[in-house]
Amino acid sequence: MAAKHTDYLQRILNARVYDVAIESALEPARNLSRRLHNKVLLKREDTQPVFSFKLRGAYNKMSRLTEAERKRGVICASAGNHAQGVALSAHRLGCRAVIVMPATTPKVKIDAVRAFGGASVDVVLQGDSYSDAYAHALTLQNQQGLTFVHPFDDPDVIAGQGTIGMEILRQHQAPIHAVFCAIGGGGLISGVAAYIKAVRPEIKVIGVQTVDSDAMLRSVQAGRRVTLSEVGLFCDGTAVKQVGRETFRLVRDLVDDFVVVDTDAVSAAIKDVFEDTRSVLEPSGAMSVAAVKAYCARHQLKGETLVAVTCGANMNFDRLRFVAERAEVGEAREALFAVTIPEKPGSFRRLCRLVGARNVTEFTYRIKRPEEAHVFVGLTVNGREDAQKMAQAFERAGYGVLDLTDNELAKVHVRHLVGGPAPRGAQGQSMAENERLLRFDFPERPGALLRFLDALSPDWNISLFHYRNQGGDSGHVLVGIQVPPADKKAFSQFLQQLGYHYTEETDNPVTRLFLN
16 A cells, blocks of 8 residues: 655646546644744634545545446545545545444534435444444455445545645745645645645644554654553544554654643633634644644644644534634633632632732532631633733732642633532531542543443442533543442452543542532
8 A cells, every 4th residue: 555755746646536626725723823923824624514524535545436336336434524524525525435434423514414415324323332333344245345435544545635746835835834634544644745745845734643642653652653541532533543544654754843732721722713703623633723822832832834634524513612712712812810819808809809800700609617718719811921920929928829720620620610528527527528539531421421330339328420422422420439448459459440541639639629
């Protein structure tokens, strides 16, 4: 399958994509450019007919099939953008396509695939995950003699995505410092890098991954393809456990650098693009913008031209509330504090006066003991330095203060919990004696919360439980479990057998302040 790097230039120049794709605009992000003191250009692949770049590679691959192959049909496994690209391509080429999707795929995505493909597409729902769908697709491929259309690890697919790089250089012939591309399996950045490095090798190509889905970066560092045991699902379009063989080879040889971003930074980038374009990107589509901001800060860059490929806009509407909540923290526009004040008349009012005219995003107060109270405070700030000044102002006023802005327990759960510590019984002992506090993550799909509850052992009492559906692909649960000291070993074994990713939060400072 491997082709020389120079072979890709010819493949890209001859790629067939414009029967279905548009030459997307290269637009200036004026507000973001002013803030970063650099010229930021957005390559608007989110405006494609299927709202992502994926149809370029899918159509280029399918258009090159023989008449006999097209007659037999194609197959793919996907729960998102690739499925829509294959569906639209099949409709345009008059080719049968079997698209295997997990049974847990949201109805809006299934309906979109059927709408784009029409009578050309058969949607098969199988399994609870992409892995289940992929395995079933391979079985159907062998049974029916279908051609598999891979989402990234195929030279024709890579070449189709490479037309994005060709368009960027044609649309902006002046100097470009760097082009930023999100990486999942690596098809997009492989094609873009192959073209740019063949034509204008002085331009840097920067790969972008999330902290919890960085298979390509780890593979390049290790010198071999690495398989992740699990991946984060917020940026679901790039949630790939293992990258392709051909894409790994190209990225290893052609990509100049990597930037790793987190959920808060991506959420802030979605807001940045909305403020400049009034368009809402999906999380994976905004990763490149988050990376531009991080790269400028890291290198103290000024006066350069930077291109971010906004690669998709297939956003689940119910995820917007999560994005809106995390965007302010990601942009350092919101700071979270735990402030300890004396429990006496006037203390709460003095705290409010200290906050002054700042916009308050969160205020949670609960009397705890006669001598002091703990207040959970969220404030709008202008960057990290401003947050530090606010913390110093609290300290100068004689209040104890703890900065919670980067505390995941505080951001996901505690800010939504009201009521304080567990009450005491008749003998004065805590009703939550021997409580262990744990934060669990599990795939967010229909029935997942019930399966999680069923997996919890009945041997230990649940003393606290907090779950809030935030529209993401990962569910977050905070659980208090009363575990007698004699059961410590058994409880550790239980956690390992449970199979869910968890974080012990019993000793988190936020726990001591607000929950114990």
